[in-house]
Amino acid sequence: MKKIEAIIKPFKLDEVREALSEVGVTGLTVTEVKGFGRQKGHTELYRGAEYVVDFLPKIKIEIVITSDLVERTIETIIKSARTGKIGDGKIFVLPVEQVVRIRTGETDEAAV
DSSP, rough: EEEEEEEOOOGGGHHHHHHHHHOOOOOOEEEEEEOTTTTTTTEEEETTEEEEEEEEEEEEEEEOOOOOHHHHHHHHHHHOOOOSSSSSOOEEEEOOOBOOOTOOOOOOGGTT
């Protein structure tokens, strides 16, 4: 099993969620986060004064899936989240050692 963490632009969330649902991803967790990479924030004008916004709003999607769905899930996120502009985000793939469903006690793939 693998955990996929994807950092995307906030306005792409619905499109990504719908696309993942179509390829068989049955559950995900979404968190509003802030951060920066090469984009390094931007400058905004507020009441005539310029100020720098270092941390930009992003969405972090976390998905735990079986290993056979990893490549399809990654491709789906890339296709649905890409704008072609800087700041589109990143995808991280991590190994998952164990999963336990709290309600039933099911473990591993039965719990996903």
